[in-house]
Each structure stands twice: as C-alpha cells, then as structure tokens.
Amino acid sequence: MDDEAPENGKPMHITIPTALTLFRILLLPVMVLVFYAPFRGANIAAAAIFIAAAVTDWLDGWVARRYDMGSAFGAFLDPVADKLMVAVTLFLLVQDNHTPLMAVTSAVIVGREISISALREWMAGIGAHATVRVATIGKVKTVMQIVAIVVLLYQHDLESLRPFYLGETLLVIAAVLTIWSGLQYVRAAWPVLRRQR
The missing domain is CATH 1.20.1280 (Monooxygenase)
Structure with a gap:
C-alpha cells in the first residue's frame, strides 16, 4: 500500500511498500517453477516461498501505515498480489491432488x-x-x-x-x-x- 500516482507526466515514485508488493508478485513464477522442480526438498522450498510472500503482505501494510506511505495505487496492487498468490497456488495444489x-x-x-x-x-x-x-x-x-x-x-x-x-x-x-x-x-x-x- 504505497505510492504516488503519476501527475503531469512525472514518473511514479516506488516506495518501500510498493516494492514489497511487487516483490510478492515476482515470487509467484518462482514458486511455480520450484513447485514443479525435480530436486529433493522442492516442497519445503515452495512452502518457504509462500510464507515469504505472506510475510511481505503483512509487512507492506505495516510499513505503509506506520510511515504514512498509503496510496490509491498501493490499495489497488496489494489485494491483486494477494489474490494472485492464493489463486495460482490453489490451482497448483488441485492439479497435484x-x-x-x-x-x-x-x-x-x-x-x-x-x-x-x-x-x-x-x-x-x-x-x-x-x-x-x-x-x-x-x-x-x-x-x-x-x-x-x-x-x-x-x-x-x-x-x-x-x-x-x-x-x-x-x-x-x-x-x-x-x-x-x-x-x-x-x-x-x-x-x-x-x-x-
């Protein structure tokens, strides 16, 4: 939850909460690849990646509230990242079980x-x-x-x-x-x- 929308053609400033949310989205393809990886311990690694995503979900909201970094863009991006992570992971689990x-x-x-x-x-x-x-x-x-x-x-x-x-x-x-x-x-x-x- 995070940053300033671009005004008058100025580039958008990426704050720490926004970066954490974007990082969570980037973790998604990594988790998918690890989920299907043939190495021993891939299950533990996939679970660890999901936990990391959950931690960043809590952390970006806390930082945004604590340091007053909330924004309309952050309010949009944060739930999108959450729902993508949950939905894609559930699809993987249903395919596997x-x-x-x-x-x-x-x-x-x-x-x-x-x-x-x-x-x-x-x-x-x-x-x-x-x-x-x-x-x-x-x-x-x-x-x-x-x-x-x-x-x-x-x-x-x-x-x-x-x-x-x-x-x-x-x-x-x-x-x-x-x-x-x-x-x-x-x-x-x-x-x-x-x-x-």
Missing part, C-alpha cells in the same frame, strides 16, 4: 475472492467503500487459508498422506470461514445494494 473436495474447496475460496473484490470495487465506485471494511472473521480466514496452503505445499512430493489430510481439513475450515466472511460483506453492503436496484 485432484480430489473433488480439494477442487470444490478451492473453487469456493477463489470464487469468493473474485465476488467480494467485485463488490468492493462497485461500492467504492458509488462512494460507499467504508461500508464493506475487512471484518475480524476475514482476517481469521486469511490466517487459516495461509496455514492450510503452507501445509499442502509442504505435503507436495511426500509419501505420507497425513500432512495432506491435515492441510485439506484446514482448507475446508478456511472455505467455511470464507463463506461466512463473504456473507458479512454482503450483509454490510445490502442496504446500499437495495437502494441501487
């Missing part, structure tokens, strides 16, 4: 992210963005989602199914929290939605 439960759970999570992003963008367009702020349950959902994905990435290439079942269970819990937080967003936005019909 193509069970109906994994597919449905991942579809619920990705579908919710797309739907709520569209809702928030529309609300911002009509000047009612404050109505749909991130709720506590949304933050809990995010933490659960990150833990589940890390466990599933670690499980990749392991012979034991125990970590997979743990990761799958955590992902199902994350999907339930995803639906719950999504309904809270819709509930908060509903009065405005009714007026705009």
Whole structure:
C-alpha cells in the first residue's frame, strides 16, 4: 500500500511498500517453477516461498501505515498480489491432488475472492467503500487459508498422506470461514445494494 500516482507526466515514485508488493508478485513464477522442480526438498522450498510472500503482505501494510506511505495505487496492487498468490497456488495444489473436495474447496475460496473484490470495487465506485471494511472473521480466514496452503505445499512430493489430510481439513475450515466472511460483506453492503436496484 504505497505510492504516488503519476501527475503531469512525472514518473511514479516506488516506495518501500510498493516494492514489497511487487516483490510478492515476482515470487509467484518462482514458486511455480520450484513447485514443479525435480530436486529433493522442492516442497519445503515452495512452502518457504509462500510464507515469504505472506510475510511481505503483512509487512507492506505495516510499513505503509506506520510511515504514512498509503496510496490509491498501493490499495489497488496489494489485494491483486494477494489474490494472485492464493489463486495460482490453489490451482497448483488441485492439479497435484485432484480430489473433488480439494477442487470444490478451492473453487469456493477463489470464487469468493473474485465476488467480494467485485463488490468492493462497485461500492467504492458509488462512494460507499467504508461500508464493506475487512471484518475480524476475514482476517481469521486469511490466517487459516495461509496455514492450510503452507501445509499442502509442504505435503507436495511426500509419501505420507497425513500432512495432506491435515492441510485439506484446514482448507475446508478456511472455505467455511470464507463463506461466512463473504456473507458479512454482503450483509454490510445490502442496504446500499437495495437502494441501487
């Protein structure tokens, strides 16, 4: 969350939060390559890359708030980076563990992210963005989602199914929290939605 939009043809200034967000996006193709790499420990490396991305997600927001570096561009780029990382990683995991439960759970999570992003963008367009702020349950959902994905990435290439079942269970819990937080967003936005019909 981060920098100044270009004005009068001046180049955009890249602040530390913006650089962290861009770094998170650059980690995405690296994680995909590592995920498919044939070397021993690729699963641990992929999980470590995802953890690094999650840490930069927290860090760029903290730096932006602490040092007053927030901007419209940062507000746009940060959630895009988050959703790209989660969606692409879930696609990798479903391809690697193509069970109906994994597919449905991942579809619920990705579908919710797309739907709520569209809702928030529309609300911002009509000047009612404050109505749909991130709720506590949304933050809990995010933490659960990150833990589940890390466990599933670690499980990749392991012979034991125990970590997979743990990761799958955590992902199902994350999907339930995803639906719950999504309904809270819709509930908060509903009065405005009714007026705009």
